[in-house]
Amino acid sequence: MKPFVKNLMKGAAFLTGVVLILALLSPLFTPKASIGSIDDEPENTLDYIVIGDSEGFTSIAPMELWRSNGFAGFNCGRISQRMQTAYFNFLDVLKIQSPKVVLLETNMIFRQQNTVTLLTEKFNRLVGERFQIYLYHDQWKRVFSKSTGLDDTNVFKGLKYKVGSNAYVGGTYIHPSLKGAEIGRAQLGYLDKIREECRERGIQLILYSTPSPKCWSYDKHNAVEQYAKQYSLEYVDMNLLLEDIGIDWGKDTYDRGDHLNFFGAQKVTAYMARYLAENTKLVDRRTDSNYSDWNDKLKAYLVSTNQTGKRGE
């Protein structure tokens, strides 16, 4: 056999081996849904979910909502998440949960994308769907945390717990404007898909904008408001409600106004709790025996967040 053909066959055999190994191992890594510890939630027990990027996972604290109103939910925000990833993750979650309400944080709608990032993400998804070990490679962390008892992040139900504070000192950042920020075609397309999915499943979709001097502007507000009006969606722009919510930029952000810290998240969550109580049909599950585990988790959560001995405990 000619060396060229022999080497070609060796290369093909090696790559076939890679493909087979990945295909065989993929089922071991395939979660029911792709958002970290949401897999640990019993099926169809979450009444609401939050989707968004880091503005999402630093703003709504599900255990605070449980504590105040008994609403059972999960924060599915992911760092730097783009609309298309959010959409696919949302579909994954819908395989195991039937939320009544979806809270969509709006910052990711304006995350800049170009053809290369879109192509890259589509290709990643294409490979990931065939070899789920690539998409869900981090599942080993769950196994590690469960088997060792370390890394118990499940008490936060998706919230990014950050207590440090680094003040925002830039003053007023929302200046009324008539202009509307542009929503990219891809972002708009996936926002439409999420909206359609919610409509078909009878899920109440609520858009909300987390207070963030660094990320938010009135132009963006106008664009989201117009979209919300066009499709009769509810929209809560918390950047316009800073006084009602009680945001103190000297204490409530850990990175000079980009993200809220835990104390800011508590305030935003308290506002959202009132809003959800008034505008949705979410029910109080605190006395529901199927949710007794949530009360145990709450105790651990209060310890983790240094809130023991405070109200309600």
Added chain:
Amino acid sequence: MKYTSLIYLLLFIPGLMLVYSLMPKKLRPYTILSASLVFYMMSSGGLVLYLVAAAFVTYGSGQWLAGLDASSAKAAAGGAPMDKAVLRRKKRVAVAVGAGVLVASLLFIKLSGSIAFDLGSTGSHLSGLLGKIAAPLGISFFTLQAVSYISDVYYGKIKADNNPFRVLLFLSFFPIIVEGPICRYGQTASALFSGENLTYHNITYGAQRLLWGVFKKLIVADRLYPLVDTIFNKYSDQSGSMIAVGAIMYTVQLYVDFSGCIDMTIGTAEMFGVSVPENFRQPFFAKTPAEFWRRWHITLGAWLKDYVFYPLSLTKFSKAIGKKARNRFSGHTGMVMQTIIPMFAVWMCNGVWHGAGTRYIFYGLYYFTLVLLGSLLQPSFTKLQNRIGLKSNGVPLRIIQGFKMALIIVTGELFFRANGLMSGFKMIGAIFTRFSAADLINGRLLSYSLSASDFLVIGVGIIVILIVDIVHERGIHIRDRIAVWNPFARWAFLYAVILVVIVFGAYGEGYLPIDPMYAAF
């Protein structure tokens, strides 16, 4: 397009290899050139025009110099040779124009950001304009390559290339464009333009090197990002012990990230039969600051030596200073002091090349001082060492040297990464005034978006990299060793490494994609 992205690893490289193989030999360099330009445009869009313009200036300068040599040769053949001094002066003008335009553009682009920042408070129109100037990808690297090409043509080390596309390929070759290594035309050009067939050996060896680079970047460097970023950006909230941990981890991150990207670069080039120079040689095993810089970012050090140190050493001014120094100081001290001017220039250039911030200039001066002191005090150290009976290759001396170098390197990198020079001093101060040993064991480390499992992966990854560095230091070529294993063991090992990278890599959802760290310089 990132070197660690699936689209690069599974589509771009294999696709290019296929097209390259199908092309006639003559067209293969143009295939790589087209791919390099596509790669560049996918990252920087229209800024590719700057790269093309830089290549045009480089090519034009080479042609200018070649034209002067040709005129001189023609005049000599005609019996009226050109005056050597006139020829040299004319050639210097050509170098000054070509290299001057390239270096001035680099300085302008690199400085505009900091000038805009300084003018920002004035709200001037100029600050707005300067702030909008975007740095083309890899400008710091390809500018040095372009200057080396012009200089090498001037010194007659290489002939000026008559094909502008070849010069463009030399500057834009996709594996080296992001963060080097800084190649010389004489080292890489012939292999780059030869269009040789792809070989099994090159592909397998190159792919293994590429895989090792991906391992280093995804397993350790990118996973460390949140910890380092938080500590440096919010150092005022940190205890001294956490700042020390941050400085050590940044040093590890920078080495693993940069050397990992160089592994990917060398591996990719090797797959196409192109040999590019090594940029790292186990830098943490250096015994002195000078040796550290012969092992760390080797191609930058070599470039500065060849194109700054030597030319400056030969200037009249430098020679005069050297003569005075030799007269003023005797023996070893005089020898060291005579190189002080070019040495100072080298370290200033090293600092400024990294950026316009004062911390970079400090970083250059920091190593200038250490290298100078190291050279001056070397005889005294040797005497002291002999007096207390420390063997030059003994374990106690190696431990002392290792500790000293760790301290020097980590301190230097702390200033290099700090958000400004004053922040660097404040961080150093905090290490001594706010040190809390308790923070090292009370779970504080788990508050930086890294879990215990992350630290486990980082720890194991660092140990593996350390072992590989020790093996390399002993002169063992791991890929040669793997090549002679029986096929079953070899394949099983490679499958295991691929799996480890896929499973334990810090990529995908939940991770911030991290650009190669030196791409910012």
